[in-house]
Amino acid sequence: MALALAGDGGSHLMLTIFVIFVAAKLAAEIFERLRQPAVAGEILAGIVIGPAVLGLVTPNELTGALSEIGVMFLLFLVGLETKPSDIFRVGGRAMLVAVCGVIVPFICGWLIMLAWGEPRIEAIFVGAAMVATSVGITARVLGQMGLLSLDVSRIILGAAVIDDILGLLILAVVSSMAKGGINYLQILTTAGLAIGFTLLVVFVGARTVSRIRPRIERLKVGQSYLIFGLSLCLALALVASSIGVAAIIGAFLAGMALSEASEGTDMRHQTEAVTEFLLPFFFTNIGMHLNLGAFLNGSAVMLALLVTLLAVIAKIIGCGGAAWTMGRRKALQIGVGMVPRGEVGIVVAQIGLGLGVISDAIYGVVLFMAIATTLIAPPFLAILFRHEKPVDQPPILPISHIS
Amino acid sequence: MALALAGDGGSHLMLTIFVIFVAAKLAAEIFERLRQPAVAGEILAGIVIGPAVLGLVTPNELTGALSEIGVMFLLFLVGLETKPSDIFRVGGRAMLVAVCGVIVPFICGWLIMLAWGEPRIEAIFVGAAMVATSVGITARVLGQMGLLSLDVSRIILGAAVIDDILGLLILAVVSSMAKGGINYLQILTTAGLAIGFTLLVVFVGARTVSRIRPRIERLKVGQSYLIFGLSLCLALALVASSIGVAAIIGAFLAGMALSEASEGTDMRHQTEAVTEFLLPFFFTNIGMHLNLGAFLNGSAVMLALLVTLLAVIAKIIGCGGAAWTMGRRKALQIGVGMVPRGEVGIVVAQIGLGLGVISDAIYGVVLFMAIATTLIAPPFLAILFRHEKPVDQPPILPISHIS
Numbered sequence: 001m002a003l004a005l006a007g008d009g010g011s012h013l014m015l016t017i018f019v020i021f022v023a024a025k026l027a028a029e030i031f032e033r034l035r036q037p038a039v040a041g042e043i044l045a046g047i048v049i050g051p052a053v054l055g056l057v058t059p060n061e062l063t064g065a066l067s068e069i070g071v072m073f074l075l076f077l078v079g080l081e082t083k084p085s086d087i088f089r090v091g092g093r094a095m096l097v098a099v100c101g102v103i104v105p106f107i108c109g110w111l112i113m114l115a116w117g118e119p120r121i122e123a124i125f126v127g128a129a130m131v132a133t134s135v136g137i138t139a140r141v142l143g144q145m146g147l148l149s150l151d152v153s154r155i156i157l158g159a160a161v162i163d164d165i166l167g168l169l170i171l172a173v174v175s176s177m178a179k180g181g182i183n184y185l186q187i188l189t190t191a192g193l194a195i196g197f198t199l200l201v202v203f204v205g206a207r208t209v210s211r212i213r214p215r216i217e218r219l220k221v222g223q224s225y226l227i228f229g230l231s232l233c234l235a236l237a238l239v240a241s242s243i244g245v246a247a248i249i250g251a252f253l254a255g256m257a258l259s260e261a262s263e264g265t266d267m268r269h270q271t272e273a274v275t276e277f278l279l280p281f282f283f284t285n286i287g288m289h290l291n292l293g294a295f296l297n298g299s300a301v302m303l304a305l306l307v308t309l310l311a312v313i314a315k316i317i318g319c320g321g322a323a324w325t326m327g328r329r330k331a332l333q334i335g336v337g338m339v340p341r342g343e344v345g346i347v348v349a350q351i352g353l354g355l356g357v358i359s360d361a362i363y364g365v366v367l368f369m370a371i372a373t374t375l376i377a378p379p380f381l382a383i384l385f386r387h388e389k390p391v392d393q394p395p396i397l398p399i400s401h402i403s
Numbered sequence: 404m405a406l407a408l409a410g411d412g413g414s415h416l417m418l419t420i421f422v423i424f425v426a427a428k429l430a431a432e433i434f435e436r437l438r439q440p441a442v443a444g445e446i447l448a449g450i451v452i453g454p455a456v457l458g459l460v461t462p463n464e465l466t467g468a469l470s471e472i473g474v475m476f477l478l479f480l481v482g483l484e485t486k487p488s489d490i491f492r493v494g495g496r497a498m499l500v501a502v503c504g505v506i507v508p509f510i511c512g513w514l515i516m517l518a519w520g521e522p523r524i525e526a527i528f529v530g531a532a533m534v535a536t537s538v539g540i541t542a543r544v545l546g547q548m549g550l551l552s553l554d555v556s557r558i559i560l561g562a563a564v565i566d567d568i569l570g571l572l573i574l575a576v577v578s579s580m581a582k583g584g585i586n587y588l589q590i591l592t593t594a595g596l597a598i599g600f601t602l603l604v605v606f607v608g609a610r611t612v613s614r615i616r617p618r619i620e621r622l623k624v625g626q627s628y629l630i631f632g633l634s635l636c637l638a639l640a641l642v643a644s645s646i647g648v649a650a651i652i653g654a655f656l657a658g659m660a661l662s663e664a665s666e667g668t669d670m671r672h673q674t675e676a677v678t679e680f681l682l683p684f685f686f687t688n689i690g691m692h693l694n695l696g697a698f699l700n701g702s703a704v705m706l707a708l709l710v711t712l713l714a715v716i717a718k719i720i721g722c723g724g725a726a727w728t729m730g731r732r733k734a735l736q737i738g739v740g741m742v743p744r745g746e747v748g749i750v751v752a753q754i755g756l757g758l759g760v761i762s763d764a765i766y767g768v769v770l771f772m773a774i775a776t777t778l779i780a781p782p783f784l785a786i787l788f789r790h791e792k793p794v795d796q797p798p799i800l801p802i803s804h805i806s
Contacts, residue, residue, distance in 0.1 A: 011644040013468050018637040025630050032623035065416050065465050144625060220435035222547060223679050227428050230680055234421040241414040269669075270676030276626050277633055277677050 016063065019056050023049045024280035037141050037378035042280055043371070046287020059288040067285035068247065070278035071136045071343070075248040076233045077271045078139045078157065079255015080262055081148050081392060084202050087158045087256070090151055094158030096322040101159060101338050102166045104318030105130040108310045113362075116303060121178055122362055125352040128174045129366045130311050131167045134342025135160035136248065136282065137374050141381045142337075146390030152330050155323065156337040157252075163338075164249050165194045171348060172244070178357045193243040198253065201236060205257030213261050229258055229267050246344070286342055290371050291364060300361045304368040311369050312376060315339045333384045339377040345370030419466065422459050426452045427683035440544050440781035445683055446774070449690020462691040470688035471650065473681035474539045474746070478651040479636045480674045481542045481560065482658015483665055484551050484795060487605050490561045490659070493554055497561030499725040504562060504741050505569045507721030508533040511713045516765075519706060524581055525765055528755040531577045532769045533714050534570045537745025538563035539651065539685065540777050544784045545740075549793030555733050558726065559740040560655075566741075567652050568597045574751060575647070581760045596646040601656065604639060608660030616664050632661055632670050649747070689745055693774050694767060703764045707771040714772050715779060718742045736787045742780040748773030 024042040031041030049056040057063065087094070109130035113123035135157065142153050169191050176182045209232075216228045233254040240250025262268060320335025349366035352358035358366070427445040434444030452459040460466065490497070512533035516526035538560065545556050572594050579585045612635075619631045636657040643653030665671060723738025752769035755761035761769070 011641070011650075013471060014637065014641040014644045014650050017472070018634075018641045021637055022634050025624060025634065029622055029624040038624065062465060062468050068416060069420065219432055221428060221432040221441065223675075226676065226679060231421075231425050231428065234417065234424055238414070238417040238421045241417045247414075247417050266672075270673070270679075272626070273629065273673035273676040274680050276629060276673075 013062070016057055017066075019049055020046075020063065020284050021277075021280050023056075024284050028280075035382075037382050038144065039137055039140050039283060040375055040378045042283035043287040043375055046284030047290050047371075048287075049284065050288030050290065052288075052290045057284075057288065059285055063281060063285055063288070066278060066281035067343070068282075070275070070280070070282040072233065072237050072248055072251040073271060073275040074136050074140060074279055074282070075252040076229075076255040077268065077275050078143060078148060079252040079257075080259050080268050080271060081143070082154065082157060082252075082256050083259045084206050084256055086149070086154050087202070090155045090158055093323065093326075094155045095162055097155055097159040097319045097334060097338070098162035098166060100322040101133065101163060101315055101319040102131050102170070104321075105311060105314035106170065108314040109307070112306060112310055118362065121357050122352075122359070124174055124177065125348070125358050126307065126362065126366060128167070128170050129341070129345050129348040129352070129370070130307075130314065131163070131170055132341045132344035132348055132370075133160050133163045133167075133315075133338050134340045134344045134370075134374060135164075135252075137340040137342055137377060138337040138381060140279070141378050142385065143392075145382070145385055145388070146392045147385055147388055149391045150388060152326075152333045152337070155334055159319065159334075159338065161198065161249055161252065164246055164344075165191070165198065167344070168194060168244055171351065175351065175355065178352075178355045190244050194245050197239060197243060197245070198249075201253040201257055205253065206260055209257050209261045223270075225262075225265055226267055226270050229254075229262065229271070232258065282343070286346070286371060286374060289346055289367060291367065297361075300365060304365045304372075307365055308369045308372045308376075311341065311373050312339055329384070333381075336377055336380050336384055340374040341370040342374045343370075345373070416465070419460055420469075422452055423449075423466065423687050424680075424683050426459075427687050431683075438785075440785050441547065442540055442543050442686060443778050443781045445686035446690040446778055449687030450693050450774075451690075452687065453691030453693065455691075455693045460687075460691065462688055466684060466688055466691070469681060469684035470746070471685075473678070473683070473685040474651055475636065475640050475654040476674060476678040477539050477543060477682050477685070478655040479632075479658040480671065480678050481538075481546060481551060482655040482660075483662050483671050483674060484546070485557065485560060485655075485659050486662045487609050487659055489552070489557050490605070493558045493561055496726065496729075497558045498565055500558055500562040500722045500737060500741070501565035501569060503725040504536065504566060504718055504722040505534050505573070507724075508714060508717035509573070511717040512710065515709060515713055521765065524760050525755075525762070527577055527580065528751070528761050529710065529765065529769060531570070531573050532744070532748050532751040532755070532773070533710075533717065534566070534573055535744045535747035535751055535773075536563050536566045536570075536718075536741050537743045537747045537773075537777060538655075540743035540745055540780060541740040541784060543682070544781050545788065546795075548785070548788055548791070549795045550788055550791050552794045553791060555729075555736045555740070558737055562722065562737075562741065564601065564652055564655065567649055568594070568601070570747070571597060571647055574754065578754065578758065581755075581758045593647050597648045600642060600646060600648070601652075604656040604660055608656065609663055612660050612664045626673075628665075628668055629670055629673050632657075632665065632674070635661065685746070689749070689774060689777060692749055692770060694770065700764075703768060707768045707775075710768055711772045711775045711779075714744065714776050715742050732787070736784075739780055739783045739787055742783075743777040744773040745777045746773075748776070 023045040027041035027045035028038035031038050048054055051058055106127040109127035110123045113126045138156055142148050147153055169187060172187045172190055173182060216224055221227060233251050236250035236254040237247035241247040315338045316335035319338040320331040323331040323334045346367060349363050349370065353363045426448040430444035430448035431441035434441050451457055454461055509530040512530035513526045516529045541559055545551050550556055572590060575590045575593055576585060619627055624630060636654050639653035639657040640650035641653065644650040718741045719738035722741040723734040726734040726737045749770060752766050752773065756766045
């Protein structure tokens with residue numbers, strides 16, 4: 001009875017969730033009919049219902065939390081479709097793509113800000129924000145096309161994980177500079193933890209999961225395998241997040257550790273359902289952060305457009321260049337796949353704003369760049385990948401897991 | 404990269420979700436091994452991790468929201484397994500059970516408080532809190548036993564929906580009394596809206612859904628049928644919640660409207676996965692609200708035990724009595740099935756506290772009653788239903804929905 005009567009908190013919660021979910025899915029449907037990627041539609045839906053246009057929903061703690069849980073499930077799902085051996089095979093290339101994809105954008109961002117006459121520390125922060133890669137966007141587009149098993153897709157995923165660790169270190173260095181001095185010991189510790197955690201999960205995780213699988217299936221609790229998977233996902237997301245890496249990297253590694261053992265179960269199919277419900281909160285949340293008010297003066301608009309253009313070109317040159325020997329088309333696919341900055345760019349900008357080293361205007365510029373790169377990439381990805389044949393295997397559902 | 408770096412909000416979010424989910428599922432596993440209902444284990448897990456014992460997690464806006472979304476999915480899932488015609492067949496009986504299950508507890512609660520020497524308005528509020536039924540607890544226990552299709556289960560579900568509408572009206576009357584006068588017009592409007600909404604969805608909803616089903620399947624968006632179902636669930640939860648009925652009643656009706664059309668799809672199976680992730684937040688949230696500090700004096704403890712005892716007996720006599728002609732065992736099954744007050748009792752107590760008509764001590768008493776009745780019922784339900792054979796049909800998964 002009447003949870004809504006407790007204030008109208010209940011009613012307001014339902015309204016928020018309804019508006020976000022339905023707006024996102026309507027936009028996805030329209031974009032699919034126009035043969036455009038659903039992801040771009042969902043981000044645009046966020047812009048439309050958010051403060052920038054209609055103001056139906058304001059991003060708050062709850063939408064932020066649902067967004068974070070949603071993208072965690074997406075990366076867990078992508079991990080489930082990625083075997084560690086698939087990534088090893090492309091590991092060297094992924095490393096090269098990641099490193100070039102960090103260096104080139106950083107230098108571009110730093111130089112353009114210095115050329116624009118901004119202070120040195122602000123220039124370094126914009127450079128750091130341009131390093132970020134939001135792997136969720138590309139993963140979703142490729143996943144919906146059934147192309148996650150392509151070598152190119154695996155290079156993008158691997159590079160995004162390495163990118164995250166490199167980006168973390170750059171952010172640590174930049175933040176300490178902003179605070180007045182660099183704590184080398186702390187940065188080395190962070191780096192060691194992040195790399196150690198990744199290698200541990202990849203090398204030991206999958207084997208351990210395969211070994212304890214019979215025991216999981218003997219558990220009494222209903223849906224024991226799904227529950228074990230979700231618990232592992234949450235646990236590694238927590239560990240990742242507490243050593244400073246993004247929670248989604250932990251979720252991705254958890255999925256990878258489970259990828260072989262989950263074959264023949266319906267964990268992927270069930271995770272898909274959870275993701276389908278929660279993911280729209282992630283895409284709309286990116287759109288809702290767009291604040292048109294930050295662009296009242298023409299100079300900031302010019303800078304935002306310039307930074308966005310450079311952010312696109314720098315990743316295509318850096319990452320695509322590193323994959324040049326694979327042929328022009330694959331190099332372009334990889335380059336464009338690494339373009340979206342999404343929520344990661346927004347977070348870097350927020351840290352800069354919090355430390356007081358970037359102005360409101362520059363914050364608006366970085367925000368615009370993060371959202372614009374995220375919107376630009378999906379249609380190009382769809383074009384660049386349109387001749388590839390779907391290669392992902394559908395999940396296999398044994399009868400024992402259905403009943 | 405490093406969402407966690409934006410403050411450590413990300414890290415804290417992951418910690419909260421991890422602790423709640425894993426604690427709930429560990430407790431569920433232990434309880435299953437002891438042959439006790441998992442639900443009781445999950446509520447106890449909430450008490451243990453909550454402020455009452457370890458203080459690992461404090462109920463906040465986010466846990467409250469996840470809890471509300473979780474129980475919404477549970478009732479949606481239960482609705483999916485309930486055809487409108489099944490409820491019609493037992494409609495008269497359900498109505499009788501609901502009415503007696505409202506009158507007897509209200510009078511009991513009111514009388515005991517007057518006998519205890521409490522003020523009149525406080526007595527009426529405690530009576531109103533004792534009317535509540537939290538259908539989620541019973542539905543989960545019966546669902547896990549595969550017994551939702553029994554006539555007895557359908558009577559409980561039907562009675563719970565009617566109970567919600569009656570409880571809403573009582574709360575409206577009591578709240579207006581507390582504010583100094585009764586607004587009859589407003590109460591009549593609320594009653595009309597609630598009843599009209601229920602009848603409309605039940606009579607028109609199912610037929611409409613069946614008619615537009617082919618159109619839904621022609622949508623371009625991925626998983627169109629699941630997305631349509633979730634949208635309908637959110638929409639009806641929103642409508643229910645904005646006319647003052649609980650959001651979960653809207654979700655249940657949405658499930659019922661879809662129950663026939665969803666046969667042969669895997670919507671039930673997919674909804675189960677979402678529910679499996681979100682429902683632990685609901686059960687633990689109930690436990691986390693227990694505040695042992697409210698029971699420092701012996702008199703309040705006595706009253707709490709007395710009120711709890713009466714709350715159990717009143718529902719068994721009221722609801723069981725109304726089903727007496729069905730035989731003693733079925734009468735007891737229905738009576739015990741209506742015992743849990745859960746989150747509904749908590750909300751009524753919160754409203755009373757908010758209006759300033761009940762003291763902190765009485766608030767503690769009602770809270771204790773709500774949680775204790777919720778913990779007591781599941782083991783007895785398991786015993787009362789142990790000889791019934793599972794009757795629910797497993798979902799059928801056509802290959803076209805799997806790939």
